Every structure is written in structure tokens, then in C-alpha cells.
Amino acid sequence: MSGAPVIRTVLGDLDPSQLGVLDYHEHLFQSSPLLAGEELSDEALSGREAGFLHDAGVDAMIEATPTGLGRDVEAVARISARLGLSVVHTTGAHHSGHYAQGERLLALSVGALAERFTADIASGFLRQDGSPATAPDGGPVRAGLTKAGIRYWAINGFEYRVLEASAATSTRTGCAVMVHLDHGSGAHEVLDILDRHGVPAGRVCLAHIDRNLDPGLHTSLAERGAFLGYDGVARHREAPDSAILDCMEKVAAAGAARSILLGGDVARASRYRAYGGIPGLDYLPTRFLPRLVERIGSELVQLVTVQNGARLLTLPG
Template sequence: MTGIIRTVLGDIPPERLGRTDYHEHLFQSTPLLPGEELDDEAASTTEARALHAAGIDAMVEATPVGLGRDPGGVARVAAATGMHIVLTTGAHREAHYLLGDPLIDDSADTLGRRFTGDLTTAAADPSDAVPAPPGPHGAPVRAGLLKAGIGYWSISAFERRVLAGVGAAHRATGAPVMVHLEHGSAALEVLDVLGGEGVPASAVALAHLDRNPDPGLHAEVCGRGAYVGYDGMARHRTHPDSVLLDCLRGTVERAGADQVLIGGDVARRSRYRAYGGLPGLDYLPLRFLPRVTAEVGADVATAALVANPARWLTWDAAASGAA
């Protein structure tokens, strides 16, 4: 595999990434989740250290612009834990931003330039007068992933501008893309929109598709070349982990294991042990992944944790060289 993966401590070759949790949050603050802020660097470091100790080598920190993202903090967590961490740029679905947030009124061109700058120069949020200070390695902290989000079976005008901005930044850099799908809706429609912006499905991971546990749909997404994100484990109020495992098995039977990603997306202080909650980030490697191995197959677990995230997160050699 050629190209690089851009982490907060610098670029690495894909073969160094290791076992990867494709979707987590270390820092986050959103009006949709009052009281659930992840804003304590020491606690987030402790939580990441537990994830690493349980066998995860790398993670995507999936908080986009304007929601408490802390590039310098993420770089310090990476340095303290030894994990490879990929920072995210882009914007979430519109409901996460307060009315009057300056990001909401930005044009697609402005968003594209901002996202590209985060990827190539240094990560900075709209409220920052200057980019984030250098990380513990002495170099600017840069994002390695683009993110967009949509509502439940809806794409607002702002969300369409974000998708266009993500497309522009992808065309400029070759960086990978993640899209938040509310309750797993509109998967194929989002791929169509991004395709129109010059983003191939092979660069895209669709987060939360397992909130709609339909293996036929998931196989169709895989057939388009996109990655299917399974990140709904330990949400038993919605459905037990067995539903996700059955869906994963059905998807693999139909489409193989080459387009599957697994992450926790815990994203709430009440569910991080280091913040006083349960079950913690290490639920994924300690509780869920052993069941994937036992019930779906060790080869599927390895593909979802190692080969697939490394392929998805890799910038192509020509684009990464230009950046």
C-alpha cells in the first residue's frame, strides 16, 4: 500500500497503523448533549490509555470543527499513550450548532478552504484567531480526515455546503471522508451527492450504518465501494450487540469483509469510566471484538481492525506529496 496516513504526530506509512478503532471522541462539546462534555484532558488521556492497553493501536478522533475539538490536546494524548490518532476536520449535521454560529453561514468555497487548511497547514476552529500551537512533537497539528453529517432522511442547505466543501478538500488533498448518517439513513443518497463532488465511494466511510441493521443495504453500500461503519455496540436500549453481530455476519456473507470498519463512538462523559461512567472505551476490544472473532470470524475481525482502516485512511501518494 502506497501513500501516507496523517496523524496528529505526523505522517506514517499505512503498515504502521495497527489495530484501529475507526470512530471515537476524546474532546467534544455540543448543545445536543448538555452535561456530556468531554473536556478534561487528563480523563480523556486515561480513557485512551485503557483503550490502548486493551489492544488498540490507533483511533480516529472524529470531532469536527466547532464542537470542542482540541487539536493540541489530541496530540498530547497521542504522545502520552503511544497511540496513532487521526484528527478530523469538516462539520457535523446542522443540529449540533447553535443558531448564529459563524460556521452555519459559510459558503461551500469558504468551508472547503478551511477544511483544506486544517489538512495541510494546521488545524484551527472558526473562533481561533490563529491556528492551534504546535503539538508536543514541535510541528503543526494537522487533520487527517474529512467529516460531514446529515439529518434523518434530510440534507439541509448547510449540510449540502459542508458536503461540497468536503468534496473540494478531498479533491485538493486525497484525504479520506467520514459521513455521519442519522439513524443510518440516506446512505446511497450521500454517496451520490459526494460522487457529484468528485469523491469516489472508495474514499468514504458511512458512520452509524449499523443503526439500521440491514445487511442487504450494507452489502449494497459495500458493492458501491464505500466502507460500512459498525459503531453501535453497547447501546442496549436500542438493540443488543447480537443484532450487530448478526448484521455483520449477513453483510460479510453477501459482500465479503473488505469494506467493514469497527469503532465505539462512545462520545459521552457518562459512558467513560475515567469521567465516572460506564462502560468505557475498552468495551470495544474487551467485550465486543472477542464476539466478532468467535461468532463471525477472526479473519473478519482482522480485516475490520487492520487492513480496512489502513486502506481507508491512506492518502494517495500524489495528493499527499502535494500537501
């Protein structure tokens, strides 16, 4: 590769210094058997919800919906263009529980998965008819990172293949790998698997690590270089926001603020204001971020919300 490093958005490549405040984990379009009745499928409503996020001071987001779960990359590109919100889209695949029995994706080999994921980043997404997906300016819509997922302390054959294929995609393109961890489990194990396939921990984002609020664990993962994806705010049945703040403060105090990423992962129609629910995507910047500033200070929050995301998403030139 040659040239300057870039961040790959759905509207083209961006200088990393231009990314701004990042929400590292959201979904504008999504459908899954595990979330029946919670589908995000309306471009006007999803665009309105994204507007709430942007109006609250978020400059960029990762659209974390991977292959086969109702993603609409061309609609995401149109929303991005209308709002001026930078969007980095994932490729990859989720854990097998998110797919219906008989889904063809589940039978693909590592090689076939890696070829598909790599193409999404290098040349662009394809429509269902095999033609290229296009942005409003006619250019390709490309992914900027890849995704894998595991169940609660369980990694089946498909999930191993997706991890291996995501590793191959990362080594070919330089992209980061986001990994969904059910309840924050299996974090070191996932890092070990990816490392064996050539991906250092510094190119891995561990999503949902705050579903296990263990600052000692988080610090040990950060010491390996991994990014820590905190995205459990406004899930008060599982843990109050104060518990997440406590954990983040301890991790930052241990010198690991450089590893923290922050997102909402709201991901359900019943929680999107535009779809008639609450609290909405803007809960993160309007309700949680001010409390985080009080805890760790504006300088570290700038590190968490701006600098860390740019490092995660930067592709080599």
C-alpha cells in the same frame, strides 16, 4: 503529489503498514447543544480513557470531532504522544443540529468551508487566535480526513454545503470523507451527492450504518465500494450487540468484509469510566471483539480492524 502514501496523524505522517488495530470512531473532546451535560473537556480524564482503549489492544483511533464542537487538537496530540496511541483527527463539520443558533460556521460558503477543511489537512489546525496548533515536538497538528453529517432523512442547505466542501477537500488532498448518518438514513443519497462532486464511494465512510441493521442495504453500499461504519455497540436500548453481530456476519458472508470498519463512538462523559461512567472505550476491544472473532474468525477480524482502516486513511504520496 509525489512520494510514498501516508496516513496523517496528529503527530505526523505514518506508513500505512504501521497503523495497527484501528477504532475508527471515538471522541476525546466534544461539546454540543444536543449533548448538554455530556461534555468531554478534561485532558487528564480523556487521556486516561484513551489509555484504557490502548491498553486493551487498540493501536490507533480516529478522533471524529469536527469544527466548532469543542475539539482540542493540541491536547489530543499530547495524549497521543504520551500513550503511543496513533490518532487521526477529522476536520469538516457536523449537521446543523449540533451547532447553536448564530454559529458563524453555519453561514459560510462552500468555498470558505473547503478552504478551512483543506488547510486543516494540508498545513494544520489553527488555534482560536489564528496561530498554528503545535504537537509536543513543535510540528503542526494536522487532520487526516474530513467529516460531514446529515439528519434523519434530511439534508439542509448547510449540510449540502459541508458535503460539497468535504468533497472538494477530498479531491484536493486525497483524504477520505466520513459522513454521519442519523439512524443510518440517506446512505445511497449521500454517496450520490459526493459522487457528483468527484468523490468515489471507495473514499467514503458511512458512520452509524448499523443504526439501520439491514444487511441487504449494507451489502448494496459495499458493492458501490463504500466503507460501512459499525459503531453502535453497547447501545442496548436501540439494538443488542447480538443484532449487530448478526448483521456483520451476514454482510461478511456476502463477501463485503473488506468494507467493514468498527468503532465505539461512545462520545459521552456518562459513558467514560475516567469521567465516572460506564462502560468505557475499552468495551469495544474487551467485550465485543472476542464475540466478533467467534462469529467471523480471526482472519476477517484482522481485515476489519487493521487492513480496512489503513485503506480508508491512506493519503496519496
